[in-house]
Amino acid sequence: MSKEYKYIGKGVPRIDADLKVTGQATYVGDMSFPGMLHAKMLISPHAHAKIKKIDTSKAKALDGVAAALTGEDLDYQVGLYMVDKTILAREKVRYHGEPVAAVAAETLEIAEKAVKLIEVEYEELKPLLDVEEAFNEKANLIHPNLGSYSHVQTAFFPKPGTNICHHSKIRRGDIDKGFQEADVIVEREYNNPSVQHVPMETHGAIVQWGIGDRVTIWTSAQSPFTVRNLFCHTFKLSHHQVRVIVPYVGGGFGGKAGIHLEPLVGCLSRATGGRPVKLIATRKEEYNTLPCRCGLKYKIKTGLMKDGKIVAQKLTLLWSAGAYADYAVNVTRASGYSAGGPYFYPNISTDSYTVYTNMVFGTAYRGFGHVELFWGLERHMDYCARELGIDPYEFRMKNLLKPGDITPTGEKLKDDSGDIRKCLNAAAKEIGWDGVKSEQQRIKEMQSGKVRGKGFAVLHKAPAMPTNTSSSCVIKMNENGSVILNISATDYGNGTYTPMAQIIAEEMDIPLDKIHVAYETDTDRDPYDWQTVASRFAPMGGRAVINACNDLKRKMSEVAAKVFECSPDDFIFQDEKIIHKSDPQKFIYYDKLATGYVYPNGNAIGGPLIGVGVYMAEGLTHLDKETGQGLPAFNWTYGAHAIEVEVDVETGEFTILKIASALDVGKVLNYESLKGQVIGGIIQGLGTAICERYVYDNKGRLLNNSFTDNKIPTAKDIPLEIVPIFIETPHDEGAYGARGAAEHPMISVAPAIGNALRDALGIELTEMPIRAEDVWKALKEKELVFEPATV
Amino acid sequence: MLEFLHDDLAILSVKEGCGEGECGACTVMLDNKPVNSCLILAVEADGTSIRTVEGEVKDGKLSPLQESFKKNHATQCGFCTPGMIMSAQSLLERNPKPNEEEIKEAIEGNFCRCTGYRQIIDAIFEVTKNAK
Ligand code: FES
Ligand code: FES
Numbered sequence: 037m038s039k040e041y042k043y044i045g046k047g048v049p050r051i052d053a054d055l056k057v058t059g060q061a062t063y064v065g066d067m068s069f070p071g072m073l074h075a076k077m078l079i080s081p082h083a084h085a086k087i088k089k090i091d092t093s094k095a096k097a098l099d100g101v102a103a104a105l106t107g108e109d110l111d112y113q114v115g116l117y118m119v120d121k122t123i124l125a126r127e128k129v130r131y132h133g134e135p136v137a138a139v140a141a142e143t144l145e146i147a148e149k150a151v152k153l154i155e156v157e158y159e160e161l162k163p164l165l166d167v168e169e170a171f172n173e174k175a176n177l178i179h180p181n182l183g184s185y186s187h188v189q190t191a192f193f194p195k196p197g198t199n200i201c202h203h204s205k206i207r208r209g210d211i212d213k214g215f216q217e218a219d220v221i222v223e224r225e226y227n228n229p230s231v232q233h234v235p236m237e238t239h240g241a242i243v244q245w246g247i248g249d250r251v252t253i254w255t256s257a258q259s260p261f262t263v264r265n266l267f268c269h270t271f272k273l274s275h276h277q278v279r280v281i282v283p284y285v286g287g288g289f290g291g292k293a294g295i296h297l298e299p300l301v302g303c304l305s306r307a308t309g310g311r312p313v314k315l316i317a318t319r320k321e322e323y324n325t326l327p328c329r330c331g332l333k334y335k336i337k338t339g340l341m342k343d344g345k346i347v348a349q350k351l352t353l354l355w356s357a358g359a360y361a362d363y364a365v366n367v368t369r370a371s372g373y374s375a376g377g378p379y380f381y382p383n384i385s386t387d388s389y390t391v392y393t394n395m396v397f398g399t400a401y402r403g404f405g406h407v408e409l410f411w412g413l414e415r416h417m418d419y420c421a422r423e424l425g426i427d428p429y430e431f432r433m434k435n436l437l438k439p440g441d442i443t444p445t446g447e448k449l450k451d452d453s454g455d456i457r458k459c460l461n462a463a464a465k466e467i468g469w470d471g472v473k474s475e476q477q478r479i480k481e482m483q484s485g486k487v488r489g490k491g492f493a494v495l496h497k498a499p500a501m502p503t504n505t506s507s508s509c510v511i512k513m514n515e516n517g518s519v520i521l522n523i524s525a526t527d528y529g530n531g532t533y534t535p536m537a538q539i540i541a542e543e544m545d546i547p548l549d550k551i552h553v554a555y556e557t558d559t560d561r562d563p564y565d566w567q568t569v570a571s572r573f574a575p576m577g578g579r580a581v582i583n584a585c586n587d588l589k590r591k592m593s594e595v596a597a598k599v600f601e602c603s604p605d606d607f608i609f610q611d612e613k614i615i616h617k618s619d620p621q622k623f624i625y626y627d628k629l630a631t632g633y634v635y636p637n638g639n640a641i642g643g644p645l646i647g648v649g650v651y652m653a654e655g656l657t658h659l660d661k662e663t664g665q666g667l668p669a670f671n672w673t674y675g676a677h678a679i680e681v682e683v684d685v686e687t688g689e690f691t692i693l694k695i696a697s698a699l700d701v702g703k704v705l706n707y708e709s710l711k712g713q714v715i716g717g718i719i720q721g722l723g724t725a726i727c728e729r730y731v732y733d734n735k736g737r738l739l740n741n742s743f744t745d746n747k748i749p750t751a752k753d754i755p756l757e758i759v760p761i762f763i764e765t766p767h768d769e770g771a772y773g774a775r776g777a778a779e780h781p782m783i784s785v786a787p788a789i790g791n792a793l794r795d796a797l798g799i800e801l802t803e804m805p806i807r808a809e810d811v812w813k814a815l816k817e818k819e820l821v822f823e824p825a826t827v
Numbered sequence: 828m829l830e831f832l833h834d835d836l837a838i839l840s841v842k843e844g845c846g847e848g849e850c851g852a853c854t855v856m857l858d859n860k861p862v863n864s865c866l867i868l869a870v871e872a873d874g875t876s877i878r879t880v881e882g883e884v885k886d887g888k889l890s891p892l893q894e895s896f897k898k899n900h901a902t903q904c905g906f907c908t909p910g911m912i913m914s915a916q917s918l919l920e921r922n923p924k925p926n927e928e929e930i931k932e933a934i935e936g937n938f939c940r941c942t943g944y945r946q947i948i949d950a951i952f953e954v955t956k957n958a959k
Contacts (some may be wrong), residue, residue, distance in 0.1 A: 053897035056905030057889060057912060059840020059880040068838040236844050236852055236906040236940050286842075286906030287940050319845040529904025529941040708900040712946055716903065719943030743849035743938070751931040751944040758945055 042816035043541040043548065044772055047708030050534045051553060052284075052527065061284040062255045064240040065316045072242070075304050075315035076147035078154050079325050080129035083163035083736025084178070086135065087127060087156060094153040095139055100146035103156065103307035106137045109685075114270045116262075116294050118187040118194065118201055118361035120179055123270075123299045128161070129361035129398050130178055132737045138305040140313045163394035163736035167333050167356040170199045170393045171431040178359065179393040190658045199392040201357065202365040204372030206386035206444045206664035214383030218339030222420050226412025227803045228332045229729040230356070232323055233401055234748050235528075237286020239326050239349075240316035241297045247307035252276045252541045253298050258288040258526050259567035260557045266295040267302065282557040285528035289720070290400030291594030292528065293569045294324060294363060323741035324678025328730060330364050330398030331356035332408040336416045339383075344426045344433050351375045353388040353409070358397030365390045370500035371405030373659060373668050376444045377413045378456045378496040379435045384444045386664070394736045400569060402717065405781045406497045407724060411804050414493035414787035418794060427471055428791070429464055432456060432494060446665040451650040452702040452768045454775065456494060456674035462761045463678035464492050466696030473795050475664035482685050486691070489796025492678035495784035498669030499572040499776060505670070506652035507573070507580040508563040511540065511588055517612055518550035519629035521581065524557045524565035525573050530778050531713060532573045535705035536581050539771060545610050546626070548651045563648075571776025574705055575671065576651055576700055578771025584649025589614075595633050595642035596624055653769075671767050673775045675699035677718070677788040678754070679755075683796050688812025690793065692722070692755035699780055700763040703773035710777060714760040717781025725751045725786035726805050829853045831869040832879070840880045840909035844938065851937030854910035855879050861917040863936070880909035883916065891954050892916055899950035903941035911937045915951045923949075923958035 044377075055061040092104040105722025107126035113119045125136045141147035164170040164178060175198075179185070183196030192202045215221060241255040250275070257263050260280040268275050285292060297315050305313040317326055332355055339348030353371065357364035371389030400405070421431035437443070439451045465491050473481075509523035519540060526530040533553040541548050554562070565577070593604035596614045600606075601620045607614050608670040614629070616622035622648045624633065632642040659666040677697045682688040697718055704710055727747055731739045740746040760781075790801050799814035829846070832838045832855070841864055844852030848866040855864045856878035883890040889897065892912060902908040911934060918925055918933035925933065930951050931944075939947065 047900070049897045049901060050902065052899075052905070053902055054889070056898045056902040056908050057880070057893040058884055059909040061905045062839065063842075065843070234938075234940050236850065236904065236938060237842070241908075284905065287904040289940070299934075319847070319850075344869065529906075531900075531903065594859065708946075712900045712903060712942055715943035715945045716941045717943070720940065741844050742847065744847065748938060748940060749943075750936075750938065751934045754931075754944050758943075 039465045041542055043538040045704050045707060047706055048534065048538065048548060050531060050709065051537050052533065052555060060429055061771060062239055063284050063286050064242060064254055065237065066755050067254055067283065069242065069312040071531065072143060072314055073140040073308060074144040074147050075138055075140045075301060075313050076144065076151045077135040077321065077325065078151040080125060080132060080134045080136050082129055082158055082160055084161040085129050085130045085158040086161060087125060087129065088159050089157040090137060091155040092137060095150040098146065098150045098153060098692040100142040101139055101150045102311065103140045103304050104137065104150065105303055105307060110700045112270050112299070114266065114295065114299055116266065116362055117192050117365050118185055120185045121360045122347055123808055125305060126413045127756050132393055133396055134359065135300065135325060137573035138300055138304060140308055164199065165393060165395060165732060165736050167331060167354045167391050167393055171354055171389065171391045173198055175199055191369060193661060195678060200389050201361045201392055202368050202390040204388040204664065205662060206373060206384060207662065208444050208446065209383030211348055211350055211383045211385040215339045218347050219342045220340045220423060221337065222340065222423055223335065223337040224416055224419065225335050225802060226415065228408040228411055229804065230328045230331045230395065231724055231728040231730065232328050232746065233289040233291035235287030235289060238317040238322040239292065239296050241301045242312055242314040243298060243301040243305045244310060244312040245302050246310050249273055249277050251302060253278065253280045253302065255280065255282060255298055256285045256292055257282050258292040258528055258569055259294065260524060260526065260559050261564055262567050263295050263298055264559050267298055268742040270299055274415045279560040281556065282526050289402040290404065290569060291327060293567060306402045319743060320741045323746060324738050325764060327362055327399035327710070328396045329401035330358065330367060334412055336412060338416065338420055340420055340424060342424065344424055344431050346381060348380060348383040349376055349381045351386045352517060354628040355388065355390045356393045356395065357390045360397040361390060362397050363400040364398045366500055367400065367405035371409045373445050373664055374406065374498065375409060376497065377410065378437045378494055378674055380441045381444060383631035386444065386625050390413060395732060396730065396738060402720060402779045403497065403783045404500050404779065406495065407721065410493065410495055410784045411786045414784055415790050417801065418791045419800065429469055432460060436494065445659060445668060447667055447669065452766060454672055454674045455763060455765045456496065458763045459674050459698040459700055460492065460494055460676040462698040462763065463676040463696045466759055466761065467678040467680050467694055469678065475798065478798060485685050486682055487685060487796045488680060488682045489792045490680050491788050491791025491795050492676055493784040493787040493791060494676045495780060496672050496674050497783060498672045498778055501566065501572060501670065503656035503658065504546055504652060505572065506650060507565045507577040508650040509580045509584050510563055511584045511647040513588065513626065513630040515627065515630055517625060517630055519546060519555045521551065522562045523553065523577060524562045525577050526557055526568045527555065531706065531709040532568055534709055535574055535578065538706060539578055539581045540585060543582060546612055571673065571778040571780065572670065575767065575770030575776055576653065577776045578774060579651035580649040582649065582771055583651060587649055588645060588647025591645055591647070592629050595629055599624065599633060671770060671775050673700060673777055673780050675780050677784050679788040679792045681789065681792040681796060683811060684794065685815065688808040688815060689810060690808065692789070694757040695755045696761060696779055699777050700765050700775065701768040701777045702770050703764055705772065705774055710762065711760050713778050714781040715758055718758060718777065718785055719749050719754055721782035721785030722753065722804065725789050727807060729805055828867045828869045828872055829865040837879060838879050842906055842909065851914060852907055852910045854913045854937060856913050856917050859917060859920060863916060872951050878913065883912065886933045891957065892919065895950040895953045899946045899953065901947040901950035906940040907937060911939060911947060919954060924935060924955050
């Protein structure tokens with residue numbers, strides 16, 4: 037029997053809704069300070085070139101220009117896991133859009149004018165645009181100094197002398213024996229282009245580098261403490277000198293994790309003697325200069341038994357990192373250890389490579405490699421099923437993981453690991469899956485000009501995080517018994533904060549309108565948190581909040597125990613009162629304890645009430661370099677999408693009639709908010725599936741760096757019916773049993789569509805995105821378009 | 828006009844998402860019609876009346892549409908929300924009982940990367956139920 041909660045699970049409105057619907061939520065772009073300057077970057081027009089000469093004298097001479105910097109002025113290395121980047125390009129540029137110089141001026145207009153006066157002489161080099169070509173040992177080197185870059189040595193393994201900046205391996209079982217045993221072997225290739233996160237608010241930062249190296253940074257970041265940490269590393273500053281403040285953030289999706297514009301803006305501020313400098317990326321810069329999602333080319337080879345069991349799986353993934361490693365190395369690692377998907381493999385071998393190319397560099401993006409990976413994997417599983425003549429639903433059910441199974445990294449799944457079968461079952465049922473369409477049926481339907489098809493795809497993901505990932509928070513009780521929570525999560529739209537308030541309300545029995553979560557995160561004032569990424573906050577940050585409530589309660593109990601001369605264990609907390617368990621006449625209202633309890637004679641005990649809570653994932657390990665064995669995952673969230681499409685046979689245009697998405701979320705903390713995450717994720721997944729991608733010319737120039745040419749879904753593109761389904765198999769470690777679910781809805785939308793199109797038309801798509809013309813082309817290749825049907 | 832409203836008059840709800848008339852983040856109502864303020868010169872608007880989401884709050888109370896956005900979780904990061912509300916409000920004033928298609932059409936020019944639009948459409952729809 038699950039417990040009845042008063043606040044947990046309820047779809048209460050977001051606690052920031054009032055500010056957002058009235059336009060009062062303030063983002064970095066809305067902030068200004070006395071004496072503030074405006075910055076503009078000059079970006080490289082080439083994908084790969086030597087910088088022969090760069091001259092800023094004309095820009096500097098322009099009235100109103102306070103500083104102009106080039107890479108020559110900034111001898112610093114930045115990087116997340118692999119310290120491979122400079123603040124502005126030095127000696128050479130490695131992608132079209134890379135910043136080569138920047139100006140700070142009294143107005144943005146002056147700054148824009150000034151960067152146009154900077155003269156740069158380039159010598160073009162041949163760009164490496166194909167990941168396979170770049171992977172080749174003989175390829176030109178994009179980073180000749182790879183061997184000397186400092187990097188996180190426990191997790192990443194660069195190959196100096198090549199363009200490979202990381203190689204992740206998984207080895208389990210005997211892969212050769214597995215393939216020998218197999219009745220059927222299926223080997224296929226899949227492909228994903230780069231895409232953009234497209235937060236509606238572009239990246240922005242204001243930095244003031246004050247006297248004595250006191251630096252204040254206001255930034256649209258997901259990761260205030262990571263920004264602080266990396267900033268300090270780059271400039272050799274102590275953490276107490278740098279203060280990072282994150283106001284409201286207009287969407288992140290992974291693109292605002294890590295560190296981006298802050299070092300450059302910091303240097304401009306320093307160069308002006310400490311005036312605040314503001315830089316807000318234009319949409320073009322957001323596409324062209326700030327990071328995107330990596331491209332992926334991969335091969336999957338599967339050994340199958342006639343009865344439908346998988347006996348061997350070999351995956352080779354080539355991640356096109358773009359010019360710098362940023363998060364790509366960790367995407368490679370995470371997608372490497374989850375590359376098998378939620379299936380059991382007696383024998384598996386995975387090689388996941390991060391390869392430098394001369395394109396916009398990739399970073400974390402909602403799904404962290406899994407959206408890309410699952411496109412091919414779940415198209416592949418459908419293909420395998422059909423090769424064996426088995427219903428793809430049955431095929432999956434035969435091979436999906438269950439408690440007791442061992443994952444490719446050697447983790448034994450437990451009862452609280454979640455239930456992938458329930459997810460697939462619920463989603464497939466919702467669309468009325470009743471087996472694959474026969475060719476005869478298909479041909480018959482084609483005559484009407486419209487064909488329907490059904491398909492599904494499963495998914496899984498664990499947070500990719502360091503083994504010591506932690507959260508902490510402070511709950512302060514105010515004089516009237518209301519509370520303020522200080523926590524360093526960032527709520528960039530994901531709805532992190534509202535469930536935290538619900539947890540306090542539940543634990544302390546305080547009404548929600550007396551709970552305030554301090555929105556702006558400030559590394560000077562708020563306690564440490566790793567970062568708000570990887571769908572980890574509700575389960576882990578939630579635990580920190582529960583612990584802080586317990587700490588607060590313990591402190592309240594100690595005072596009340598003195599007042600009533602009993603044990604601190606004798607109390608319950610109800611209706612904003614601490615009440616003696618067996619004698620309910622003995623109680624104290626919270627407000628009477630908030631700043632210390634005062635006896636009738638004036639004596640006071642206790643003091644201001646502050647609850648402190650920390651939570652750290654324990655038991656995680658690094659992965660073995662050669663075999664990938666270890667425990668990388670705090671928890672797995674499983675899910676499945678099922679889709680019904682209708683295709684116009686003449687044009688290839690298709691409509692998604694219905695999508696049902698089932699996720700094992702452990703426990704719903706806020707129903708409406710979760711629904712919003714799921715629907716938003718599905719539509720972002722739809723964008724990546726049907727229209728979004730980066731297009732480069734053969735010189736590596738990004739051709740579609742605007743909304744005109746690189747569209748995202750609008751209200752008109754959404755499926756006619758969207759059905760979110762929540763399975764609740766509680767997770768022992770997560771707050772109230774919850775698992776993360778913010779990224780997952782985006783994963784596997786594309787293959788579910790691909791599989792539904794396969795069902796409708798018999799076409800096998802292997803490249804994302806799937807546009808109407810791709811469907812049409814595939815149909816034409818099948819020579820079915822416009823052909824009168826004959827049975 | 829976007830710059831004038833946001834930077835000079837500090838009407839901060841008017842957001843820049845692209846500056847090219849594609850995303851709708853800068854939507855305001857100009858003589859009750861929704862327009863992308865980034866495409867209009869401030870001087871062109873001389874003599875017109877401009878409404879932004881700040882003005883939808885009356886006597887400290889949210890408008891029915893704002894209230895419905897709040898209730899239906901039609902805002903996540905909030906960056907598209909002011910523009911979205913102005914497009915929707917304008918629709919409701921022209922057509923108090925729009926159907927789903929008409930709602931989608933009215934907000935088609937307002938990109939939202941967070942919500943997937945469903946809860947926004949539901950929020951707008953809910954207001955129409957009480958319309959006369
Ligand atoms: S900012 Fe005006 S339409 Fe995007
Ligand atoms: S709520 Fe974030 S873009 Fe709409």
